[in-house]
Amino acid sequence: MSTATGYNFAYLDEQSKRMIRRAILKGVAIPGYQVPFGGREMPLPHGWGTGGMQVTASVIGEADKLKVIDQGADDTTNAVSIRRFFAHTAGVETTEQTAEATLIQTRHRIPERPLQADQILIYQVPIPEPLRFIEPRESETRKMHALSEYGAMQVKLYEDVARFGHIATSYDYPVMVNNRYMMDPSPIPKFDNPKMSMMPALQLFGAGFEKRIYAVPPFTQVESLDFDDHPFEVQSWDEACAICGSDHSFLDEVITDDNGSKMFVCSDTDYCRERVDQGFVGTAADLSTSEQETEQ
Amino acid sequence: MAVSSHELIAGFADPVQASQQVFRAALKVMSEPGTLVEIDYAETAPKGLDLSTWQLALSLLDPNTRVWLSPTLAANDAVISNLRFHCQCPLVDNPFDADFVIAWHSELPLLAELNWGTAEYPDRSTTLIVQVPALSDEPDWTLSGPGIEHTRSLYVAGLSEPFRSDLTRSRQRFPLGIDTFWCCDNRMAALPRTTQIEPFKKAEEAC
Numbered sequence: 001m002s003t004a005t006g007y008n009f010a011y012l013d014e015q016s017k018r019m020i021r022r023a024i025l026k027g028v029a030i031p032g033y034q035v036p037f038g039g040r041e042m043p044l045p046h047g048w049g050t051g052g053m054q055v056t057a058s059v060i061g062e063a064d065k066l067k068v069i070d071q072g073a074d075d076t077t078n079a080v081s082i083r084r085f086f087a088h089t090a091g092v093e094t095t096e097q098t099a100e101a102t103l104i105q106t107r108h109r110i111p112e113r114p115l116q117a118d119q120i121l122i123y124q125v126p127i128p129e130p131l132r133f134i135e136p137r138e139s140e141t142r143k144m145h146a147l148s149e150y151g152a153m154q155v156k157l158y159e160d161v162a163r164f165g166h167i168a169t170s171y172d173y174p175v176m177v178n179n180r181y182m183m184d185p186s187p188i189p190k191f192d193n194p195k196m197s198m199m200p201a202l203q204l205f206g207a208g209f210e211k212r213i214y215a216v217p218p219f220t221q222v223e224s225l226d227f228d229d230h231p232f233e234v235q236s237w238d239e240a241c242a243i244c245g246s247d248h249s250f251l252d253e254v255i256t257d258d259n260g261s262k263m264f265v266c267s268d269t270d271y272c273r274e275r276v277d278q279g280f281v282g283t284a285a286d287l288s289t290s291e292q293e294t295e296q
Numbered sequence: 297m298a299v300s301s302h303e304l305i306a307g308f309a310d311p312v313q314a315s316q317q318v319f320r321a322a323l324k325v326m327s328e329p330g331t332l333v334e335i336d337y338a339e340t341a342p343k344g345l346d347l348s349t350w351q352l353a354l355s356l357l358d359p360n361t362r363v364w365l366s367p368t369l370a371a372n373d374a375v376i377s378n379l380r381f382h383c384q385c386p387l388v389d390n391p392f393d394a395d396f397v398i399a400w401h402s403e404l405p406l407l408a409e410l411n412w413g414t415a416e417y418p419d420r421s422t423t424l425i426v427q428v429p430a431l432s433d434e435p436d437w438t439l440s441g442p443g444i445e446h447t448r449s450l451y452v453a454g455l456s457e458p459f460r461s462d463l464t465r466s467r468q469r470f471p472l473g474i475d476t477f478w479c480c481d482n483r484m485a486a487l488p489r490t491t492q493i494e495p496f497k498k499a500e501e502a503c
Binding site for chain 2: 030061089146181
């Protein structure tokens with residue numbers, strides 16, 4: 001694959017990469033703690049994954065195989081453009097298969113297929129501070145982290161229980177990492193939270209706008225906050241995936257016409273494809289594949 | 297002290313790729329504490345530096361990182377000249393001011409003399425790079441914590457007893473702490489501040 005001329009390998013200059021690499025190492029050493037770094041301008045707007053891209057650019061090497069997903073899908077705009085960006089600037093191989101990838105940059109999902117040792121999962125993070133909507137001042141949230149003063153978050157979850165009878169937070173669900181730091185898992189559905197704990201792969205988080213990097217090393221305990229009488233629960237569906245029939249993956253609801261018809265399909269397109277290849281079928285097996293495209 | 301040009305050696309043949317590979321090795325050992333790796337992207341190191349130390353320096357150090365060298369290294373013209381020339385890192389006189397400390401195992405400063413970071417910014421702490429005479433997975437320390445599924449064993453030779461116990465006890469001050477790289481020839485391991493260290497216990501007597 002040809003690489004772009006006039007740019008350094010993987011776009012970022014070496015000095016910036018070194019700075020980001022040092023931040024990543026500190027992040028790994030202090031799991032869940034947000035390390036400030038000198039975020040660089042990337043050739044796409046903030047909010048499009050510039051934090052994740054800077055982490056990927058600093059980690060990626062010629063031998064890597066990159067997969068990029070956006071809400072679980074390999075074929076959405078954000079995923080396609082970031083994958084092409086690194087194919088172009090680093091000349092690396094790309095893949096859509098979770099099992100084959102050495103690096104997976106993700107927006108808002110963790111693949112359904114369990115990740116393995118030596119894979120690295122890189123999250124794009126919009127707002128890295130879990131306490132930000134409770135306490136807008138950075139000086140204060142820093143103190144709260146320093147003192148492990150996390151009661152306010154329990155109160156927020158309790159307000160859910162008081163109002164709705166259950167914890168209504170369904171994504172961006174706060175976790176405690178290694179029993180010390182409260183961490184924002186990025187806006188993944190809480191369905192994915194349990195996958196973060198004791199994962200054999202390394203998890204890195206990059207927030208470009210807020211200029212923070214944090215990490216969860218392999219085999220690290222990640223616990224979702226809850227109460228004794230309202231334990232943490234993940235979403236479940238009465239439906240199964242219309243394409244592959246999976247009843248255990250995260251499903252997207254897709255509106256199929258103007259009359260309110262809808263179907264549920266796996267949000268993880270590679271997982272769905274893998275199951276179809278294995279011969280699993282759903283109720284809509286005869287539908288054209290163009291309807292696989294998920295919304296959002 | 298000026299750079300002595302006759303002491304200079306070549307850096308990485310391919311600085312971009314080699315820096316990335318060495319960083320990935322550093323990332324692996326730091327995220328999987330006690331894991332040993334060998335790095336071979338440079339053929340020679342300045343006299344006085346282990347190959348792995350030299351490659352770490354080329355990969356991670358630059359004008360933004362203050363470095364403290366232990367006395368023998370600080371008096372070594374080859375080491376200083378090459379660090380100045382290749383990394384352009386400022387050398388400081390006090391280990392507390394350093395982002396990276398590079399030290400011989402026999403010349404280690406007290407852990408208390410290093411910068412442990414602050415409660416609000418625990419990342420602003422010294423990273424310690426120690427050159428040791430031997431490094432292996434023989435059972436000496438039993439390690440546990442993030443990055444380790446059950447336990448892992450590591451043997452770092454040449455550390456004084458007080459330093460070993462200081463390091464073990466430093467875990468109580470988490471999130472403050474010192475992250476360490478251990479270097480021996482082309483081998484490297486790391487212990488971040490999260491790793492709990494226990495002396496290896498021989499198999500319990502039958503009970």
